[in-house]
Amino acid sequence: MEKRIKQFGRAAVLVFTLIAILFSARSVSAHPEFVRSDPPPDGLLGAPPQEISIWYTERIDTGAGSPNIELIDEQGNRTNVPATVDPNDPKHITATTDSIGTGTYTVVWTVRSLDDGHTLSGTFAFRVGGSDRAPGAATTEGERPEAWNVATRWLTFLGASLAAGATLLLLLVRFWPFNDDAAHEEITLSDRRLTLAFAGALVAALATAAEPFLQTLFPPAAASEPSLSDAFNGQPNGWFYRLIALGLAAVVAFIALLLKRSFWPQLAAGALALAGTVGLSLTGHASARDTWRTAAIAVDALHQITIALWFGGLILLVLLWRTVNRTLVGRFSTVALPLILVGIIAGVSNALFELPNLKSLWQSDYGKVILFKIIVLSLVLGLATFHRVVLGQVKQKLADALARMRIPIRVEAVLAAIVILGGSTLALLAPPSNAEPALLTSLAVTQYSQTVDGQESIVGTLHLDPAKPGTNTVSVTLARPDGTPIAPADLQLVRFSFDALTNPASQHNLDATPDASGAWVLGGTQLSIEDWWRVTVTVRQAGLQDTNIVYYLILPDPNLNGFNDMPQADSQPEAEAVFQRGLQSLTSLHRVVYVQQLTGGNGTVVRSYFAVNDGSDGSTPSQVLATDSATIVTIGNYRWLGQPGRPWAKTGSNPVLPPSEWGGDYERATGFRMGGTETVQGEEAQLITLYVPGTSQLAPAYYVWWVGVDTGHLLQVAMVSRAHYMHETYGNFDGPVEITPPVNDAGTPVATPGQVITEIPYATPTS
Secondary structure, three states, X not given: OHHHHHHHHHHXXXXXXXXXXXXXXXXXXXXXXXXXXXXXXXXXXXXOOOEEEEEEOOOEOOEOOEOEEEEEOOOOOEEEEOEEEEOOEEEEEEEEOOOOXXXXXXXXXXXEXXXXXXXXXXXXXXXXXXXXOOOOOOOOOXXXXXXXXXXXXXXXXHHHHHHHHHHHHHHHHHOOOOOOOHHHHHHHHHHHHHHHHHHHHHHHHHHHHHHHHHHHHOOOOOOOOOOHHHHHHOOOHXXXXXXXXXXXXXXXXXXXXXXXXXXXXXXXXXXXXXXHHHHHHOOOOHHHOOOOHHHHHHHHHHHHHHHHHHHHHHHHHHHOHHHOOHHHHHHHHHHHHHHHHHHHHHHHHHHHHHOOOOOHHHHOHHHHHHHXXXXXXXXXXXXXXXXXXXXXHOOOOHHHHHHHHHHHHHHHHHHHHHHHHHHHHHHHOOOOOOOOOOOOOOEEEEEEOOOOOOOOOOEEEEEEEOOOOEEEEEEEEEEOOOOOEOOHHHEEEEEXXXXXXXXXXXXXXXXXXXOOOOOEEEEEEEEOOOEXXXXXXXXXXXXXXXXXXXXXXXXXXXXXXXXXXXXOOOOOHXXXXXXXHHHHHHHOOOEEEEEEEEEOOEOOEEEEEEEEEOOOOOOOOEEEEEOOOOEEEEEOOEEEEEOOOOOOEEEEOOOOOOHHHHHHHHOOOEEEEEEEEEEEOOEEEEEEEEEEOOOOOOXXXXXXXXXXXXXXXXXXEEEEEOOEEEEEEEEOOOOOOOOOOOEOOOOOEOOOOOOOOOOOOOOOOOO
């Protein structure tokens, strides 16, 4: 038996190790990194915090939705919390809130780096007071649970099942009419069964008790280590119930072992072990529900009990195989079938409680684990069916029956353990939400007009309602770069054109009329296709050339309608080939200049000019980032920050991120679709669309790329992400870029700090 235990243990540990590696993985970003927070990730607090603070590796910019903090409570209610950059530490943001009570809260943050202009989003959770969710559980979809919590939950269920299964075999021997070998069966199995029952209950109790200790030893990345007292106090009520039930099960199982064949202590130990499995239901998804909570807990508890009885009996048969007879195996096979069926029905009911729709079964991590369980469970059911057939075919040949079943029943036990490991993981994953709450209540995308020689830029804010396929009300408000509104009387014409980017739908030259507020309005515009759309607003002023303001949007807009509800296109191989060509060209660059416009969809916009030189020409790696409010020059390990009215400030710097590392933003890209061809910067460009799924650190993002047909250069990019609408135009591919310090060796400025620019200073040529 000892050899069998070791064989099973090695197989189970191997499987768990692979799963643990998977769920311990973390996404890595080359952009501004989250360093730490207060409250820390997975922190346990005795009282609600009055302030949320987050620190990053780079300085945080303001405007265009940066910085932004949102709180999500256990019921999915969202609260926007005003966030500010610490004036004394630009790498530190704070948000004051009085909306936090007890329970688990998820912080969703979005920031834009003042150093390299990149935008990063992420989440972390903390707990205030008691809660019904396990401390190591994932709190948002896409986040992975802590491996140690998956392990303890798995071991808890395995141990409790062993104790419960021992009681099931006891009942099969005691109350089912047996043959003359009944007494012999009881005597032969009693000691070994009781020893295994005690060992199982003890392992389950110890695994549960270890959770707060492991929480202090293995805090999440960037989290401060909680004290043992905080870890115990932060455990959910269901954890204490589970610990007491399993601890009593171990004590009673030990008493039963001492008393040998005394019936009632054995029965009590099994009942307490089953009560411990119910404790798992009290720290899972069912207990955290806001509606149908009692029903969900009852269904989940039924699932735990039936699967524990079946699996525990199965494991005991494997471990005691040489001493059992065909009669006992046949009786277990008879009761195992209804136990499995009830467990499956309860499990399906659990899934119905948590899965919002059918597509989430294959579009979410939660659903994928369910599919994994179904596949492995189908193999288990196939083996169980085989065992029943064998027993029915060779009733008079006991040795033959047991010999034919010996290996398959071990395989069935290992597969069942894998199914239970999947269930332990499932209980700690965040289920997909029914409908992701909108990040914006209305759409207001702001952009600068295209450059026309000698003319001042116009800033236009496009309003689109409801931003879904169908009839939309479209309007635009126009202003000078300083925010001064342009009165309708100063304009001769405002005209709209709409073009779907991957379909032939378009509407051109629709003249708008001003309303009483000064906005130029189109009513009842039909935008009937789910697609990327380009909205071009042509503005005519007396005595000036017409200028265009160009917007790139998705219908339905994900920030208004939820990223979870966005249609996902199948990839086209020819589009993916264009993507790979453009990506190779982008990451092979040594010098490049590009202009970026980034808006938060709430009426704000930041226009940035970048010049990058990776130093492959023998110069020092360098970069210029310039906006209307600041200019940052980075050369080697030094950085100069210039802002209007302030002298240049020189500090140390992180290395410049070269184009060779820019491909990290697109590592998980999918959904490649072909569009048409257009002329961009004088070159014919192939248009493609793609999607990059979100991770625990990066928000999901939709892209349009314009890739040069002749050169393969990425000429232009549009992106829609979480409260971000971005447009970039690239140029000067590997052309000469010389970036010089804005202050000479004597410390005298040679450029105006933070000047409002239309070109990139200190870098020639600019395009």
